Amino acid sequence: MSSNSGIQIPSRLPLLCTHDGVLLPGSTMRISVDTARNMQLVKSRLLKGTSLKSTIIGIIPNTRDPEHDSDELPSLHSIGTAGLAVQVVGSNWPKPHYTLLITGLCRFRVTQLLRERPFPVAEVEQLDKLEQYTEGDTADGELGELSQRFYQAAVQLVGMLDMSVPVVAKLRRLLDSLPKETLPDVLASMIRTSNKEKLQVLDAVDLEERFKKALPLLTRQIEGLKLLQKTRKLRPDDDKRVLAIRKGGVFPGRQFSLDEEAEDEDGDDTALLEKKVKAAAMPEAALRVCLKELRRLKKMPQSMPEYALTRNYLEMMVELPWSKSTTDCLDIRAARVLLDNDHYAMEKLKRRVLEYLAVRQLKSTLKGPILCFVGPPGVGKTSVGRSIARTLGREFHRIALGGVCDQSDIRGHRRTYVGSMPGRIINGLKTVGVNNPVFLLDEVDKLGKSLQGDPAAALLEVLDPEQNHSFTDHYLNVPFDLSQVLFIATANTTATIPPALLDRMEVLQVPGYIQEEKVEIAHRHLIPHQLEQHGLTPQQLQIPQDTTHEIISKYAHTHTHTYTLCVLNRFRQKTSLLTHVEDRRTRLKCPDRYTREAGVRSLERKIGAICRAVAVKVAEGHKVSRAESPTEQHADQNTETKVEDSGIAAPPEMPIVIDHIALKDILGPPLFEIEVSERLTLPGVAIGLAWTPMGGEIMFVEASRMDGEGQLTLTGQLGDVMKESAHLAISWLRSNAKTYLLSNGSADPLEGTDIHLHFPAGAVTKDGPSAGVTIVTCLASLLSGRLVRSDVAMTGEITLRGLVLPVGGIKDKVLAAHRANLKRVIIPKRNEKDLEEIPTHVRADLDFVFASTLDEVLNAAFDGGFPSAVGHPQVVSKL
C-alpha cells in the first residue's frame, strides 16, 4: 500500500450507498448497483468522467435498503470508504443494473451533505492519513506491541493455509511488504467476518482501537481453522474444502471462507442456505448434490445468471419434505362415520373405500392399487378424495391433469432450460410440506399427448408402487421417495385413459344420482353448505323439498351441446314434405341443449344463486308490506314470508321461504319445460339411450323421407360404427318389409324414396353400436307412418338377422330414462343382470322390456304392438 501513501482524496465526493457488504480500505469488493440514485451516480460520474479523480467515489455502508425509499435519502452512516472504481459492468438481466469493482482507499467522514439528487454528494474529511504510515516498525508503546501481535497472528493464519494456492503465496509476500497499520483493514476483509464486525473495524478511526477490534476476529479465525484441521485429519481426502476462494478480484481483498462451519449472524444467505440444507434431513444422494451446488454457489459472483438458478434450486431442495410426514390416525369406525356424514348415498364406493382403509390399517406399508373414481361430473369424486385425506389425518392436494400434454408438467424441466421448474408432483409436495399427503390426480382421462412427450408415461412411474420410491424429477435430478403418498385418481370415462395407466388403477364407478338422492344431498349437504358460504342461517332462508324437486327437474341442467337444425336437402323437398319439415323444425327448436345433470354441481350452483339473491335482501333489510304483494294466493300459507315478483322481500327476522314463484323470480323461466312426449308427435322419431362421460342421456333419432333414388343420408356427426348400425337397420327393414307391411305396395319400401336420418345435437360426435334398435324403431315408424310410444326409450345393438345384442352403460342409461320421466325402457335380454345395480325404487318406476329380437323391440315400442305377418310370407297375398 506504500504506493497509496501520497493519495489525497477530493474534498467533495459522490456517495454510493450500499446496504450489504462493507468495503474496507485496502480491499476490493464487487458492488451490485440497482437503485435509482446509485445508477445515476454510475451513469453520470463513472461512465462519463474522464479523469482519475472522477473514478473516486465514497462508499457509505449500512444504508437502509434503498429500494423502498426512492424519494427520501435514508440516513447515512457517518463514516465511509473512499474507493476507486476499477471496473464497471452493466447488464440488463434480470433487471438493469451495474456491477462495480471497487478498491478501498481510505476512510472519510461526511461533514456536510451538499446535495441529494440525482445522487448524493458530500463534503468529506479524509480520516486515514496514508502518508503517515511509514515502512518498518516505527510505532512504539502499546500500538507497536499491538501491531506486532497482529502481524504475528496474520503470519500464523497464512501459514495454516495451503501455500500451493497462488493467492495464498501472494498474500504471504504482501504481509511483509504492507505497512503494519493497514493490516487490520486488509485482514478483516479477508477473513470470515460479519458485516457488523467489519463496520466496527471501519468505525474504529483510531488505529489502536482498530487493532483491538480486529485482533479477536483474527484469533477466532485461527481457532476455527485449527478445529477444522483437527477434524480434517480424520478425513484426509478432502483437504481442498479447507479453503474456498472467491474468484474475481485483483487485489488480495477477497474473502477467504476459511471456516465452513462458521456462523454469520448477519444472515449471509449462502451460510443460511447451507444451514437449511443440513437441517433438511435429505437422503445422502440429495445432500451430496446440494453440497456440491452450494460450493459452486459460493464461488459464483452474485451477478451471474446462474447464481439465481442455483439458489432457486437449493431453496427448492431445502423446502421439500424429505423426511417430514404426518402420522396417520386411522380408525375405521370414525372413518365410516365421517364418510357417511360427508356423503349421502354412494354406498358401493364408500364400502370399497372403507375396505381400502381397513387394509391400510392392518398393513401400513400397503402397496395397494391406486383407486380411480370414474363417473360424471359433480357426483362427488373429488369430495370423497378429500374425505379420505381427512379420515387419515393427511394433507390433501389436488393435481388437475386436464389438458396436460407435456411430460415435463409431471416430471419437471431439466435445469439447463431457462425458466425450468419442477413438475406438479414435486411442486405439490412442496406445497403440502409433508411426504405422505393424499394426492388427487383429477381428470386422468383428459391427459393429452404432444411432441413434448406423453405425460401418461411419466404418470406410470409416479403411480407404480414398484418404481415410485425413486421418482426422479428432471429439475431435482435426484430421486424422491413417493411411496408414502396416497394417490387417488378421478376420471369421467375409462375410455380415454391410456391402457397402461388404467392397468395400475382399480376403477370404482360412481354413477349419477336419481332425483330423490339429489333432494337428500341438497338438504343434507348442499343447502347447509351454501347457507354457510353466504353467511346466511336457516332462520333466514328455507328451501322446501318441493322447491328442490323443481330446481332439479327444471333448472339444474348441464349445457351439453349446441343444437343444429336438421339439414335437409331442400332441392329434393316436395311440397308435401315441406310442411312436414317446417313443422318439425319449429318443434325441434325446444332447448334440447340442456340435459338433466347426473351429478349435483349445477344444483349446487342454483342453490348458490338463491342464497345470493336472499343475501341481498337480508343485507338490505328491505321490507315490502304484504299489501303490495302480487302473489296473494300464497299469502295465507306463508303469511309474513313472502317472496315478491320484484325479487325477494321479507323482513330479515323471518325465514324467507323459497316457493315456486320466488324460484321463477330468482332463476328465471325454467330451462326444460317441453316434455319429451311432445317431441314424438310425428312418425319417424324414437328415443334412444346413450352413454357419455357426463352420464347417461336420452337421445332422439329422427328420420324423414323424400322422393329420391333410395339413398340414405346420415347427419349428426356419426362415427363409423353408428353409420354401420344405420345401414344394418335399413337392410333389416328392407328384408323384412313384407313381414311388417312396410312396403307400401312395392317390393322395396325405399323404392323412389330417399331417407334422411339425423341425430340431433349435431355438434357432438356420436359413435357406438347401441343405437341400433332405436334406428330400426325410428325407421319402422317412418315407413309405417305410426307413432312410437312417447314414454319409451331403448338401447341395444342389432344384427343383420334381427337379433338384439347386449350393450354397456345400462345403469347410467336407465337413470337417464328415469330422469327424463320415461316409463318404459327396452334393453337387450342379456343385459337383464345389469339391473341389479339400479336402485329398487327406480326399477319400480320403470317398465323394463328385455328384448332378444327386433320383433320384440318393435312390439314394445308401439302402442298395441307392431303388426307383422307373424313371420309368414302369406301376407304377400294382399295384392
Ligand code: ADP
Ligand atoms: P366431481 O369431482 O365428481 O366432479 P365434486 O366432488 O367436485 O364432483 O362434487 C361437487 C359437489 O357436490 C361438492 O360440493 C360435493 O360436496 C357435492 N356432492 C356430490 N356428491 C355428494 C354426495 N353424495 N353427498 C354430499 N355431497 C355431494
